[in-house]
Amino acid sequence: MRDASLEFFQKLVATPSPSGFERPVADLFREYVRPFAHKVTTDVMGNVTAIINPEAPMRFMYAGHMDEIGFIIHYIDENGFLFFSTIGGTDVATEIGQRVWVHVVCFRCRCAICTSRRRF
16 A cells, blocks of 8 residues: 555544534545545535546446444543443443543543443
8 A cells, every 4th residue: 555545544444423513524535535636525414526538438336335333422521431332333232441532622531431331
């Protein structure tokens, strides 16, 4: 993989994009493909389309999702535990022990998901 492609891919997967908040990753993708595409458009739903060689006799489409599973924090208790619900579909059993980034207005921090016996 070329260094520029690898750098783009690393930025792409490092950019937070929970369902409903995909704009930062869409902007990143749009700017990356702009030099290669004849036309780049964004529809009202935020879908980005890049057209390369529109006069070619064959057509090829590569599609992917920009969103990822996310969580929204509803409450932080006196011990610092975060109470949250999911954004997007997920299986609760796969969340436990996962490391996540918590983004707030002024900073972000690394956390892990855990549960108490009474809640699971």
